[in-house]
Amino acid sequence: MIVVMKTAATKEHVDAIIDRVEAIGCKTHIIVGAERTVIGVIGDGRAIDQRQLSRMIGVETIVPISKPYKGASREFKPEDTHIQVGDIVIGGKDLVVMAGPCSIEGRTALLEVAHAVKEAGAHILRGGAYKPRSSPYSFQGLGEEGLRYLAEAREATGMPVITEVMDPALVPLVCEYADILQIGARNMQNYALLNAVGKSGFPVLLKRSFSGTIEEWLMSAEYILSHGNNNVMLCERGIRANETETRNTFDINAIPVIKNLSHLPIIADPSHATGKWEYVGAGAKAAVAAGADGVILEVHPHPEDAWSDGRQSLKPEKFARLVEQMRAVAVAVERDIPSTRVPAGLNGHNVSTLPPAF
């Protein structure tokens, strides 16, 4: 931590800072510049409340040097985290494709789309049983009934399932049915919920909030990790900027930034990041090219009848074609999207002769 003093700060002001910092067990180092004095604080600055110190007389500003996150940082764990979900490994060379409807609308409809996305190349089935809706008058999801259909679709297709949980009290229930817990953008800093999913030990997909910085996002991951749950994957789903042609602004930069700062896998959600099905394909291919470890996509057989987010859902045929296109891009950047059409081995770019790892 660096404490930058005002030009008008006196020696007494500087001494007061030194006393305060040393009282916490840190050492100080003074640099007297032409205009200002700067105090370097040596030791674990995390012990010091930065905003508190910045209030002391004569202080212009505080510059943190250490990252506020440790568990999520690549500096402390250089190798990539791999998350095992059934036979699937997330965060390795192979990319994962998660797909399914925004909301679970019924048993038959879910089974239909589950088979369709499996056939089209998805590895994991997504579907919302509890839906965060900005209006209390909108459809809020089928709840546990939806979870049961989801579990049934898993049985029928062999695909692990991911679904959102919004209430800490419901985490145990959702864990009975789901393979991956999704934390939505609105709940990125819902700490009661982060603690609950942290304690569950279940794999978590943590979406970035509408205006969350990457540092805040990693700090929210840190909440989950702090419970010893290392199965955290991050999900970029678009942030808010001035643009109105798209529902959100897809921060494609977040993908290489996360790969640089953290060892956690990064998944892209081009459906929400664009909000319009006609732009989803471009976003998905861009995410793969930028280094994402997977994508999560909304697919619906009849988007114009979808109970939520039909505007951004792909039809299964379009999704199938997009998987092929994403695979071509993945190969171009020296990764792969394993085929789900086992036992083929026909997947020409697969260098392995082993049974499909997915």
Add this chain to the structure above:
Amino acid sequence: MIVVMKTAATKEHVDAIIDRVEAIGCKTHIIVGAERTVIGVIGDGRAIDQRQLSRMIGVETIVPISKPYKGASREFKPEDTHIQVGDIVIGGKDLVVMAGPCSIEGRTALLEVAHAVKEAGAHILRGGAYKPRSSPYSFQGLGEEGLRYLAEAREATGMPVITEVMDPALVPLVCEYADILQIGARNMQNYALLNAVGKSGFPVLLKRSFSGTIEEWLMSAEYILSHGNNNVMLCERGIRANETETRNTFDINAIPVIKNLSHLPIIADPSHATGKWEYVGAGAKAAVAAGADGVILEVHPHPEDAWSDGRQSLKPEKFARLVEQMRAVAVAVERDIPSTRVPAGLNGHNVSTLPPAF
């Protein structure tokens, strides 16, 4: 709702929309323009999922005409909502001043600051027992112990108390101690929590989220109102924009906009909206001038020792002077901030001839 068709849309596309809309019980009205056809939908557009309809072939975009909120709208309830908290009425001619520390740090400290802010002119005591911190390693609040101190400070000073609740499961506990429940910015769209405080019937101060629009904020209020809890006050606490000199960007426009669109009281939080104590006074006076129904301010006797947010806390002397300045501005805009120093005991928000008092 207006459905704008693409220039290339055919009669069949238009007819499909009409069929769909009329099936829901709405009527349609077609306008054939030079370049496009536009379909007016007559009836309660809230019954129709806008994003779903926008997916139909030939549709360029959907323009909602009705507001998505009803209970919070001034169109449906023209007169201002007044919220009674003890002897205090929030939302009337008189402004309310809420003040106290960011975090409750201990029994003695809280009592000290409670007496100080009462003496300086506050009507309601604020203090956090459960603190939303971006780092899991930061102080998270004293929890129920803090709530007990808060209740004791209420006894000692006669001031009602406001405190944040973050976990739906803790709402009943917090209601045992608090007079007003605060929903923090990070939880503006935590629907499980909104439902829980809605059901509680307790007065709620709902903070706007970091990048929440005014419409989303009113929709979150609608969640609480939908449980029959009409005691909702909104709190503008700064939003995110590009500026970095201040912690947040104080959207002063939100004050007259809320007064125009809604009947709910609007409170300003200049401490968070600026993030630096030296700018808090300007923000507080501006809020009063713009028409806020009250302000909530962080006050700490020793901000440089505060366990959180000392950077933006006022010392009691500064706070006392600010209350005087705010009162002068309130009077200039034909409102008032009742003094807390008079023995009155009478609710001063009516145009009585008694000495000013709350």
Add this chain to the structure above:
Amino acid sequence: MIVVMKTAATKEHVDAIIDRVEAIGCKTHIIVGAERTVIGVIGDGRAIDQRQLSRMIGVETIVPISKPYKGASREFKPEDTHIQVGDIVIGGKDLVVMAGPCSIEGRTALLEVAHAVKEAGAHILRGGAYKPRSSPYSFQGLGEEGLRYLAEAREATGMPVITEVMDPALVPLVCEYADILQIGARNMQNYALLNAVGKSGFPVLLKRSFSGTIEEWLMSAEYILSHGNNNVMLCERGIRANETETRNTFDINAIPVIKNLSHLPIIADPSHATGKWEYVGAGAKAAVAAGADGVILEVHPHPEDAWSDGRQSLKPEKFARLVEQMRAVAVAVERDIPSTRVPAGLNGHNVSTLPPAF
């Protein structure tokens, strides 16, 4: 300037930085921390390109310590700048009110509104002869014809006039007619234009750009000041954030921040900062309460017929009432808005015993 090294940086990396920095004539000071080494650079960091240095191997980031602006900084000129325009002083205890139509629409119309705003309490007449319009098909202003009408209105009313200039080549022409040159938000970083108005020596009102930071804004002022033209006033006119109920987001914080960081006067433009006439009054009063040195307002006798920005223009009666309200707020914060109705003729900004007058 502080150079923060990566945790993995070697002694060689550190030495290379030292060599580079010392070659420019600065001194260095090394702090070896628990995780990282930090290099303090002593001397005028402005001589070093921060982004260049940040590219050297082993560097994590660079933290500037000195402000990049000097001429605009209050650290280098503690006392407020006063700008004299005719008999009016901008930046003193008295606030200035500038008002008039968005666009100059004709001779008669301008004279009508000029007399109306003077009567209602304006000190300076605004009016656009060159209009920056987002569409090439919109009315672009009357050009020099408009300037002539403006000069005529000045003769008729005695008010100095302010008007926008957009093309460096037109600065000399505009200077023939105007008293203050306005730089619009779109041109805040149009350096050719800033240089041209800097050289002119004329008073300049520099609007903040749509997403410009306060630092960038002060740097743009620095361009003008660097030509020896000290007559720069800054104008906050709203920035872009997520909110759509208002045309822009009025960054009220900018007012105390500018007063703190700079000695230059700060003017508020609530017409653009809100974009809707019904919110202009609240914004104007808030600006005065927050410490602005003046306001600039759009006034039009028949806003529904205005050729541009009628949505945000006040009618003269509303404007007259607003001036009274702003004056009450100004007095409440121990400043004043001198009346234009007194015959005084004396410059009322000094603490004279004469009746208030500009």
Add this chain to the structure above:
Amino acid sequence: MIVVMKTAATKEHVDAIIDRVEAIGCKTHIIVGAERTVIGVIGDGRAIDQRQLSRMIGVETIVPISKPYKGASREFKPEDTHIQVGDIVIGGKDLVVMAGPCSIEGRTALLEVAHAVKEAGAHILRGGAYKPRSSPYSFQGLGEEGLRYLAEAREATGMPVITEVMDPALVPLVCEYADILQIGARNMQNYALLNAVGKSGFPVLLKRSFSGTIEEWLMSAEYILSHGNNNVMLCERGIRANETETRNTFDINAIPVIKNLSHLPIIADPSHATGKWEYVGAGAKAAVAAGADGVILEVHPHPEDAWSDGRQSLKPEKFARLVEQMRAVAVAVERDIPSTRVPAGLNGHNVSTLPPAF
């Protein structure tokens, strides 16, 4: 255009709107809804000032239906625009790579980098002679001397050159040396400059401003097109959002959105869009995958010595590798980046045996 009336609007208010609109020669169509009346305006709404109409009594809001741009719209010109620059076609199946230093620093340095980028696969040389710098104290470019070096580099390498122009008065001079004129982000709405480059007839690369919407960007293109200059390419260079890990937020969505709304070519600038060389590669590959018609990249042999923007410049070796990677991605999305290593044909993915099309 749709005029939405307030719930409280009377028949007189509606009639006044009808009179106004019909006076301009448009027809109206009234829809009386449950809560509100809506007036459809048939005819060219561009003739009506939307903000003016919105001021009329009883109007809630105005919804434009027609796009404000015509010349830039794909609705009016469905086929892609191809821009010929020397032997190169921009906007066709083949992607274009523009590369070079941020600033031209001297004759020898420019020739060195020009040969290096040509060898590495660039088709067009970029280099700044006039530099927009936020500080008046920073290096502002070599001016005409730089332009001469640029022209010399073109002679030496055969590559066309692109360079920024900032002052309308300098457009003729820059046209003497350059093949493509670049309008920087700060000048996207500098209408005097847009008019000047529009009149020049020269190809223009128009960068998006820091917070410009796509619609505003297309409107700025419309300024250039309105002079009959159809050689406009758009350049996405990152916008401002909350994220601070990167210099800007790369709005990758803008690429498919522009391809959908407009026929103009879209170029990506990952150097500015990320601001850090380590993220440039991911951004460049993502842009190609998303459908960009080309990329513009900063390349410098010794970035740590660059006079500007060294932080985001690639070394020639890294750039060469990136061109190969981008080409692989281009092929994966069924496009191509033609090799500049004529007459090789060694470019394995090139299905043609013809001489290089570029």
